[in-house]
Amino acid sequence: MVVISDILVQGVQMLLVLLLAPLLTGFVRKIKARLVRRKGASVFQPYRDLLRLLRKGVVLADNASWLFRVTPYVTFAAIWVAAALVPTFATGLLFNWTADLIAIVALLGSARFFLALAGMDVGTSFGGIGSSREVMIAALAEPAMLLIVFCMALVAGSTQLSTVANFMASSYVGLRVSLGMAVIALIMVALAENARIPVDNPATHLELTMVHEAMVLEYSGRHLAMIEFGAFLKLLLYISLIACVFLPWKIAVSGTGPLAYAIGAAAYVIKLAVAGFFLALFETATAKMRVFRVPQFLGAALMLGLLGTLLLFVSRSF
Amino acid sequence: MSAVDLQMACVGGLLGLAVLAIVLSRSKAATAVIYGATLAVSAIALIGSMRSLLGDPANVTVLALPVGLPWIGAHFRLDALASFFLIVVNLGGAAASLYGLGYGHHEATPHRVLPFFPAFLAGMNLVVLADDAFSYLLCWEFMSLASWALVMAHHREAGNAKAGYIYLVMASFGTLALLLAFGLLAGPAGDYGFAGIRAAPHTPHAAALVLILMLLGAGSKAGLVPLHVWLPLAHPAAPSHVSALMSGVMTKVAIYGFIRVVFDLLGQPAWWASVVVLFLGGITAVMGILYAMMEKDLKRLLAYSTIENVGIIFASLGLALAFQANGLKLLAALAFTAALFHVLNHSFFKSLLFFGAGAVLTATGERDMDKLGGLIHRMPLTSFVFLVACVAISALPPFNGFVSEWLIFQAVLQSPELPQWALKIMVPAVGALLALAVALAAACFVKAYGVAFLGRPRSVAAETAGEVDRYSLAAMFILSALCLLAGILPGLVIDALAPITTEILGGRMPIQANEAWLSIAPIAESRSSYNGLLVMVFITISASLAVYFIHRFASRALRRGPAWGCGFSDPTPAAQYSGGSFAQPIRRVFGTLVFHARDHVEMPPPGDIRPARLRIELHDLIWEGMYAPIAGAIGISSDRLNRLQFLTIRQYLSLVFATLVSLLLVLAIWS
Amino acid sequence: MNAHSFDPVAAVLLIPIGSAILLALLPGYRLTARLNVVASLATFLSAISLFVIERPQPGPYVLVDDLNIVFIVLNTFVGFTTSIFSASYIAHELETGRLTPVYLRFYHAMYQTMMFGMNLAFVSNNIGLMWVAVEIATLTTVLMVGIYRTHAALEAAWKYFILGSVGIAFALFGTILVYMAARPVVGEGQDGMVWTVLIQHAANFDPALLNVAFIFLFLGYGTKVGLAPLHAWLPDAHAEGPTPISAVLSGLLLNVALYALLRFKILLAANPGALAPGPLMVTIGLISVVFAAFMLYRRRDIKRLFAYSSIEHMGIIIFAFGMGGPLANFAGLLHMVMHSLTKSAIFYAVGHISQVKGTQRISRIRGLTVTHPALGWGLVTGVIAIAGLPPLGIFMSEFLVVSSTFARQPLLAIVLVFGLLLAFGALTLRLTSVAFGAPRGSAAPTQASYVPMFAHLSLVLIAGIYLPAPFVVWFQHVAQLLG
């Protein structure tokens, strides 16, 4: 009986992230448009885009291999699973125990791995540009991410997101300089991972500046839809990650009944809205940087993460 | 017949096969016979060692033979640690033999390979079994010698002779370091038995010296930076299945030596020892993978990535040392288990990768990735297993590479438990290095796979390549299956490793079999847990869900067409990203510091029809900074001394005279 | 003859000298070569019989004890195998006309005379007689080094002769001093030179006089051992003489001088007042090892290369004996035996190689394992053995020397290891170029006699893995004697 309900809740969470992801992206785009005094497309535009892509046929390059066709589903699945493991409105869900934060990072990593391979598959120079730059960014972003994980884990004594969230929610965390650094670093990493400004520009199609877009240049139709959807999910995932770790406000604990879940869900949506707003604000306020400035940007994140970890010991020592 | 007897019998069989191979070296059937027999023997040895590991852990069998050092004899001992490494050795051996059944037929000079292949396997088995210093070193050097002979199998190819030479010298350097270490351990009385060494107390200074010497000796064999220089030369020079053994197994034997001495014989370690090992491990990991990233020769790339993995293993061994020195047995067991787990995994996927490289080599005759490409169309099976290996070595779930690295990170996260500040600060830093190494490894293998197997063929050889024989494929598929199994059922492996940790460290990880749904939890589920099986199930379910819905509701239309490429299509495959261009961003980030890398672009003036040229300048700073000067110094001093060859008799007489007078003077002053 | 009337010592001495005279008279290659082999075999067998027959009582001139029986047997054995090798080698030399039948007679006679000299040096119980015997051996080898009559050969022989004579003089002076030291104790006359008597009373000798004596003896016999800086004659003598002689020089003559040194070391060790010879031997040994190691890098003549490696190994042996102690002495003895066997085997291989390739230039020999597998792999095995790699015998002795030294004198061990590694690098460098790579030079098949080479190598291999108990006990006893 308990198991049934647990599975139910878990399923709800998985569907919830699926539903919310495009909406979040649409919301961010809308805000960005408004901030530059454009009317902008409706917040539901992403759904329409996905449906349109699904309806279109696929144009596959002659040279494309089976790997190219499998990749969209693999990446989507990996990201979706990862997203399902992050506590959104409630912690301690059934499957949270299957993988911890490190595993989630790794899942996203495998999604990227396959995407980069797909970029190489067709054998155009654009795919090469995209993949090589993507892996370069990842090579710096992943260590930074892991350091942030260390930092959180050392505070909460666990890499298990639910435990971390509960711990953060509890009163005796206090305000810590290292946590501050960690959250800044995490935001920087999140920007890089989601190919947002200033690292990459999701909207651009100017070849030499694009990274993520160049990688998926050869995709079309349902494949592209899958990849787009994956991207939406990833953004949602990172935001909910930040939310559940650094502002676990009103997040429900497992088995505390539907009411708590509802409150948690409401709080979650609000958090997403706030985060999305700030993201849009930031993106309109800053410009994209040259590709080879990105290493400094991520190196800064890495340093912040390391510093946070070390300062943690200092703050612990007294 | 006790377990150790069985193993020794197998070793004897292997040695016999070596002799047999010499006898029928030039006959046609030799290849099939020898590899078949080696396969059988290693399979038996594998089963035997598995039984002794999974069986009663307390059952340690010993065997003394009246050979070796006369008044000591040769002692052999089979305990949990030894049996684990025997599993690694014999599994690798069996796989390589199976692969060789097919691959060996492409060998031009089989009589230079066949005798040494079983001898090499026998040597590795013996090193793991040896229980006294003399036998240990004898077998160690025998192993090196056999592998050297295999490296020299293709002695006519350019550079192989040099590779063999450097390998032999470095190996002898390592052996001499080990020799000194054992001399110190055995003491002036010369008590060379491991039992005696284990019992005897060792002063801190002696222990420190031994640790340094072991790092030199075992480290040079395992490929610790900066003693790694021989490895990327020698491993690729050998035939591919031997390269697989050298990279996947022999480095592990070296690690076994380090564990045996430092953890087992030396007794309670000092905490600072761990600092050294940690530091070396972290540096090795990052340097190794950076070298690999810059490499365009497929097999050398794999060799460099071996260096990276060795670094990871040493780092987690360092962690184990740190915890052990502070009496944190559980955590030490965690780190140690992680190290052993990674040993196992690396032996799986590195052998697999070298097999794949060998298959590519036989199919195309090319090791240079910039002449490959598009093999996924022509060698579908090989490229599939190679992909599996790439995913595994890039530490991506649900494969095995991820589990061991996850365990290592879990161990790193326990650093707050350590009392020493140096370690508290250092461990996370090393963790960062490892994370960097892991990320770079993923990048490196995207490059390897993307350039060699994807894209369009860059040479005729790559266009006309065909799938390899079934033996090779069988070997590769078995290994990739093992990669997956170890990834989704890590709990079983961890429990199997428990006897070793109890034996060596006196502590063990919690029993994983008790965890629900086969998930693993190093300390407690609330702290961290991972379930490879479920992760895989989820991914498959959600992927198939996606596929189902897409194919149910979305358009099924699919049309082949030329690549879009933003409108302008590349005329030639040469326009694709090559290995060098793929590595360029990372070279820009790290290379300028680590390799003094420079890109020189020669752009002809407008109107000039000459093509623009890009020249990349890389420096191996370790070689130029360490080895070249030493060689130079030796050359200069031997030139100086060589003048003594051309003196006149009178001058020689004056030498004698001078010696006499000086000795007499010494005597006059002394007495 | 039954075992009692048969006197092996006499046989060991008389067979060579007798056959020497005979060979000097007999013409014809086949007969003399065979006779040479037979005589050496007979000598070897009678030496073997020393094990079974009870040893003769030490008289004023003759002594057979545990120490020298090792040397005698080794000496006669290598002498035997070398005679087999020399048979096939000399045949080729006659074909190419480097040797005329006259010189051939001379060669065989000298060969047996040299064996006589060496055996006499081993069995003699009288330090004066030993001195004379060593001189005989030296002079005969001088003549054989010069046998090709080329300018280089004469140069080498002459250098050997002059330096050797000075060595002789030193050794004699040392011998006289020993007698002077002994005289007050054991009285005048014969006894003052009988080793067995000397060793009994050594404790009461005038220590200071013994010290001076040892310095002269060390330099005198050390010149023949070829220790740096007294080594100058050795490389050229090895390179320019006939290869069988190089084999004998490296394999045996050095041992003769070494044996003399050991005798006097024991004498000195028996005297509490005298300075310990250890430090001197250790220093010179290390100098020889490191020096020879460096010299190896610049060699272009393959025989000279291995001559220098002999210097290196003599250094190791002297070092081991200088360190003393049961382990090091055992190692020293073992190393000496193994080196004799291995180095002579290498010279057998090198002899045939230089004959078939028509040169001793390393740079003109490539890819032997392709053109002449037996010779090539034989050389590879030999060099691997001489470089101290397992599973061959020298590894065991080097293992014992280095490990036992490191526990006692770390710094010395490190210097030694440095030298070993250096020499290893040089030898393997040459080996890779000679044995591997694209072949160079003639690929004509050889009618070589591989038996001696592979016999030695297999002995070395067996010894590296398994030493029979009796040998071990016996070595250990000798090691005790050496203190």
Added chain:
Amino acid sequence: MQMHSLYFDVSHTLAGGLVLISFMMLYQDRLYSLLNVFALHALVLALSVAWQAFIQNAPHLYVTAAIALIFKAIVIPVALHRIVKQLGIHRDIESAVGIGPTMLAGMGLVALSMVLMLRVTAEADPLAREDLAFALSVVLLGLLVMVTRRNAVSQVVGFMSLENGLVLAATGAKGMPLVVEISVAFSILIAFIVIGIFLFRIRERFDSVDVSALDDYRGERR
């Protein structure tokens, strides 16, 4: 006692005379004169050996004395004279080290041997002590001559004087066996050397100093 002091004085004088003559050799710069001095050296040696034979009443030593007298004092010098003539060797000796430094070195060597021997055999009988000390210095001086002279003949002379020192020591060692045999052996050795010089036409030196000449057949230089 009276007699003993006499014995002592005579043998002392003779041995000292040997050392003195070795010194004379050091500053000879003409070949012939060197040979003459060597003949003198051999003569004095013969006398001292004979004296030893007399006081030790060891008749066999007379043989040694005779050998020294006939072979070394007469045969060899004459033979060398003829060689010098026949091979047309330069009459003057080119020395590697100047006469002055050589003499100083010689002084040092004598001092060294005195220091060693006189202290060494403190309790041995004075006769032997003196003899040893002188013998050692003669040996060292002979070696010095070999080392400092470039000329083959003079090197031979140096070697022979060295060997004279040995004989001196051997005869001084009371009751030493094999002395005769040893002296014979040495004479043969010297004969070898002299014949070698003659056969191999080694005019100026034992060794051809210019390495370039050696290279081609030593195969040791590019």
